Amino acid sequence: MEQAIVIRSEIRKCMQEEGFTLGGFSKATEIRGSYLSLLLNHDPHNYPLPMRHFDSMIQALGKPEGWLYECYVDECFITGKPDRRRVEPFLLRCAELGKANCIERVLSRLIENLSQLSVVFEIAEKVHTAGNPQGAVPFYECVAEHEKHQHSETLAISQYRIFRAALGQDLQKNRDAATRFLQFRNRLPVHFQLDGLLQLANTYYTLSDWKRMGECADELIALARVVYQEQHQRKGSKREKASLNTERHLVVYYGQGYLLKATAYEKQGFYEDSRKYIDGYSDLSWFKDLDIIGIEEVNKFKMFAVANSYMLDMLMGHNHMLTDYTNYLASHPREVLFGLAIIVGTANRYGFSIDKTLEELSEEISKFNQYDDIIALGRRLHFHYHLSLYYLDKGATEQCIQNTLQSLNLSVTINNSSMFAQGVALFELCREQATEGQLNCYKKVLEEVRVHERVNLCHLSNKFL
Template sequence: MGEDTIVRRSLRSEIQKNVKENGFTLSKLSELSGISTGHLSEMLNSNPPRAITVNQLDAMATAFGFAPGWLYELYPEECLSEGKISRPRLVPYLVRCAEIGQKDCIEAAVSKLLENPKYITILFAVAEQLFESKKWKESVPFYESVIDNEKDSHSHQFVISHYRLFRAVQGTNSEENWKAVIRFESYRKRLLENYQLDALLQLANVCYTLRRWKDVEKYADELRELATIVYEDELRKRNSSKSSESFKAERHLVVYYGQGFLLKAEALKRQGFYKAAKQYVQGYSDLGWFEIMDETGQREVEKFRVWAKINSYTLDLLVGNLEVLSECISFLDAHPAEVFPALVTIMECANKHRFGVDEILERFSEYFSYTDDNLNNFSVSQHFRFRYQKAIYEYQRDRFINGLDETLRCLALADKMSNHQAFKQCISLFEKNRKYASRSQMITYHTIIEGGTQSNESSGTLINSDVGIV
């Protein structure tokens, strides 16, 4: 009798023991677990026995009243047969271990797998399944194992693992986001074009949240160039008599092309190059000429048209052309989804050119009410920029209590993002006006800077406040 048989019987002996202790017949266990009586008999009584899937093990655990993960420490040998690993059973097992936090079981199984380099593909499959199920955090250890043990740095699974890791850690905090960019960016051009397009878009977006404008420009330029190459290649395929698969990426191809222009324009705008930015706005203002189009693409083209209109207004305002303000407000009335992002730039323009926007703020007050309920991880960065500009606006009008309230909100938001530069900016702004602070404002201030509300990580991706950044 071999060692494998003993281990399998050990797993089955535990099941048999619980059948006996609960006074169950196989029919009763079948009724409670949903597993057919015939299959149960083959699992527990046949020689050799029928293999047990991890879902069946979970079903039996529920029948016996145990928590998920029952007998998981014994299950890996169920995936072995004469020294060979059963991928169809092992992958679901490791996925399930990750889902319920069975780290010890994962470590034991991974250690066994890594004895043979060819089994790295199983770890990659587990990571991909978790990632596709939006369990990004759980996928990280498996991608890291692939990277650490894959010898071919140009292999598909090695490069994709770097890409997935980059995506998985986004949104934790500013420092971690930048580290993720540094780790991944040298691998971006090894990706296949469909992945590379999205990688460039993600790199540009992360750098935008980090205010690294030159990096945003670099990735936006690469994004436009690659999207153009792919577009022209797809047109050639259409005109060719040879049949070929159409290009598939995470987003419609027109999104990558348009975002290449939009991101470039936004980076130029944030550096004060308004005239140059307007030229790039024109690049995505009318993408109706795009030939590779479907209903989804048409919706994206319309989004770009709206964003271009709003961003053109804000660029005019930034150079002091206040004549467009009323037209801009009317446009926002017709496009409420763009109100809050546009308000950020309107506030910046109001501070720069010293004009009042109290009526506008009152008109759109419902879009920026500040409560814990409507402030989620997806709008932290957006709210920070608005609140910072509004604080400056209040100070300029000698409404110091209001300005200090907004500054404290900014300080809390900067802390939530773990954005140290923004945190220091807020401290500086508060200190310049602290002589006007009330006692309660001073208490709140000291609570925040001493770490009373500090949160080193947040689970969502930070979204920019500028119109059209995706």
Template structure:
């Protein structure tokens, strides 16, 4: 069996090879001579702290993590975990991205499930400190080892892992959503609101409109129950603990209506969509609004106006198009979604919007470079509608180019491709086969 050098044997070998004494090495490392001697010669030896390990490594001019593999045993001296050494070591491993060492330490720690709560506390510390992605291995450790399957700690760990995951890979995000959803009602209310909001968004980006509708209803109902309870307690002059969610309560309430209305619109229920739109068009009745809440109310008013134009266009009211363009010019943040609506309407009712496409073509092209999932969603939807638009107007080659561009960018971004996009590609290929007979992928 091959002998694995210990942290002390590695240090002693280096000192001997370089001709250092305890006294001379103490001067270059900044570690007291007596302390250094006690680390190597005492019986039992004095434990080495993470700071001391780093000072030794720096003095010997090795990479910062040179001794990290060996230090794991120092964390479990005599087979027992020593949190005063483990925590600083894990934090340094996070800084140096030594995920392998983190996993080895966590594996040994969870041989005793007593440490699950301690690992959770460290995950929370990292998350609150802005290290959301770095906290994920610790939350996953809690998820794997929490023995109470209905615990709030487990639900929070599921939520924080889901929340921390990048939205650039929507297929992976969907996996996490499906795993997290059963735990959402175990969360504290301030987490529940943001959790349902994010679930709704994932399904929106994936064009799963039934789910968007369902979770939109859930979001607005939860927000209203919390709001009502707060007002009742306030009227009875009882102490009220105001919700400390990521956003104002009015935002979640309005967003629920917005989500349901959008889902109904996408499913073709225009009348029902307009009824839901009225639910968020004017939220000024909400009591206790601060400046942020008032800004949310105004934002929903703008969204309601934009979506009212959308619904009118989808009913074939072409005459409102000039007013809609003026609205978009005054609210440039709505241009991306507005152009998708205009193209969809043009395809449905067969009217010419070439001048609008030309006017905004460069602005739309810039969206494909965005890292914002929402803007990318609009870009993909726009390219899908644009391909149909070109095809219906007899511009076969342009339609196929748009579809190929859509699919190519989807692949590059590891984007979940809605089945309609693949079907569109097949339709165009079949229709253009006589023209493009040498294109083998058709």
């Protein structure tokens, strides 16, 4: 009650300072004069201040958005109980403006009655749908913390939304997010299950957790197949075909399942098994009812299959395919980063020269810093690290050191402590040949790590720090 009085007192004070009469303020706010008088001059219990009118007053007075919002929290509960007519628009505005403290205060009072959790979830979904997934996290966290039924669909969806919002460039945070969400993946509605499994598999790819990645790929293939069959059984029986409402076309989930499983096998050295799964997505034109988007996705998978077949040839030591693979990459620029990361690694393993390939693709290599999603950052890291080893073997120390420094910076960016340790060991091997500028860059990286604790330093001895 006290805060409600403060709001009205401050508004009247500012009206006077700005020279507003009641009639003038009524016109500026587009609030009927008699009602405006009741809102400002009578008992707040009888005339609570609607959120839309409060914002109109703030704007008319020239105050910044969110002015006196801390006081409006009590307005949401002025009758002793939460009033959704004020609570919901207030929370939506707080999410929009990043008023975390106000959100926390309202939620803590709302969930005194756990029946209000459904309201919290509905508001979370509205914030998310409005294009503000980070702003929705406090609401989903509230549901996750207080929902008592572990198999609740709203709990599973909340955990899924939290997982998606948490994913970023920090591998350790991504690992924690995946671990938290994993147990909820099969409790989701089907369309969320498909998206959730795909995101989990991609996350495990960036974490080099090939076992879990393969398991998620298996689940994705099985679920996509069931959904596909059910959709066409409905069509065959003349039942209405349900809208899937997924982020991607169904063929993407099916094809990605095979692609990810092939990758999991390839990363573990099971190349023939990997090739079998490549065959599984190389031609998906048999998918029924493909629209324009579906056809485009099928063509992409066909291209991926060609690229990944070249990749397997390289990994198996068939270096006579290098020229063909280089030509393929030259005509598919978006595949160059992925392809070169493989080529450099296999060149180191089998001891063949890739100088000509590096020269022919140099223009695309110069554009690698444009790719900054977590998967691309990981590929850039491995490319530069393995290129360092390639130049070290050739005796090209300067190029070795330059690429090592790039790999160290990328390790810090994505918080990859094991690759950071390998990069430090490689730099120390060449330290005596480093220029003063390179040594300064190296010290700067180490200092950043020490000050900001960006990676786990337990791998490193004190002499490096």
